[in-house]
Amino acid sequence: MTIGVIGGSGLYEALALENTRSEDVSTPYGEPSEAITIGELAGREVAFLPRHGEDHRHPPSDAPYRANLYALKSVGVDRVIATNAVGSLRENLPPRALVVPDQIFDRTKHRSPTFFGDGMVVHMGFAEPYCPAMVDHLATAAAAATGDETATERGGTYVCIEGPQFSTKAESEFYRSQGWDIVGMTAIPEAKLAREAELSYATVAGVTDYDVWKEDSEVSLEEVLANAAANEDAINAVVERAIRTMPDDFESEAWSALEGTINTPTEAIPEETRERVDLLAGDYL
Template sequence: MIGLIGGSGIYEALDLDAGHEETVETPFGAPSGSVTVGELDGREIAFLPRHGPDHELSPTEVPYRANIYALKQLGVDRVLATNAVGSLREELPPQTLVVPDQLFDRTRHRTTSFFGDGMVVHMGFAEPYCPHMTSHLAAAAETVDDGAGAGSGAEAGVEEGGTYVCIEGPQYSTRAESEFYRAQGWDIVGMTAVPEAKLAREAELCYATVAGVTDYDVWKEDSEVSLQEVLDNAAANEERINATIRRAIETMPDERDCDCAHALDGTINTAAEAIPDETRERLTLLAGDYLD
């Protein structure tokens, strides 16, 4: 099963066959909303709107742990996500699609791990997005753009790779912050990739995202990001993002050719017999195979 997490502007699932709503309960509370489960091109799909069906959850309030756990519980092993982001580079104008391969975490008020409470896990995160999924998603985006004709063209095309700096929000950056991010050589700025990517790795899910540029943040002299600009460009990006996701699903290999499925192997630093029963029970779905 492939999981889809829809970001700003993507609140409804693709046109799925035999679609129905699943209400999922998790040890980490309720997810952002019910999960739409159905089929696309013969593949089982589970769709979840990150901010809720009416965008009622701020970036800090999103129940990231419940969302990832719910998808895992339903049988998802790969997750495709979408994000609305600001551009930190002149050559990435609004309506560009970016498939990032790196993350920088500037959040401050979020729980970034399933683990703790008597179970210590130290997991490698050098490659925060699944490399195979990232390449596959970028290729799907390029195919969509190539087939769309000149209208989607070179000015707002597709960028494979780049660093997504994730800020706490919900406020946009100060001008000083935006200039700092640019000085580091980072490419796009958003509010929701963390801890989602970290939790997906802990849950041994492949994870990649296609980010739609909505604005130039506030570094550009003639640009002052506003909610209306973000909403307008998010709406303009929606068709290409959905087409990219659809293409990625249609061409998804049957087997996972990566290490994500074994990400927890060798990372648990607490002796199994020392882990409290309550913690063990809560984390059986994620780590049970490593605790037996």
């Protein structure tokens, strides 16, 4: 198995991978955010990719999500552990808390949410946007890494906004009124693309702020960066524990997610499109 990890440079440095190599991967969807670093941890192959690039040059709306997920798939990844920085929509979920969400509400507007199209229609089921098996594994790893089962919130809804601006007060209060738990900018389309690529995918999110619904809470980049840095050690420990304890008999329904979802007969799909998606859907065409 090869475990994909999507996170920041601090996570890469903490993982202390051995026997590393760097792979520049070109994809039909453009260049990934950075070269993929592949190495070993506890006898497991790990492929690391920084979502925003090594120097954080890709904003949430313009990160090369399709290229990133395609590149990870192309080097043999079949499961992905992601990390996110998020705002809290709950009083009892303070900054520096960790969350392993199990639902997403999509509020994005300008992002490419699919690998397909161009003469190929795919209707993918997405009722459980994060792989339940990976959610369970990450939550278990978090309890072990922190030594406290209550230190990490297991489950919850991540509302993904377009950004790069933070929420207005009206938006923040609306999200809170819906009973949603955290707000961020990078879950979508990453989770959708991971499912289309038949990758088991889940995330551990670190709370950096109370968004702007809370009285006297005005989100600033300074606050977000300070709390993200404070969360780094805990998130790194969770990811490392999840890699070290990944079961050999791990099974995910995501690995057959494309089955029965392609609505266009193979002979009607343009040859150029078939070639472009061969890595993803070739077994079904």
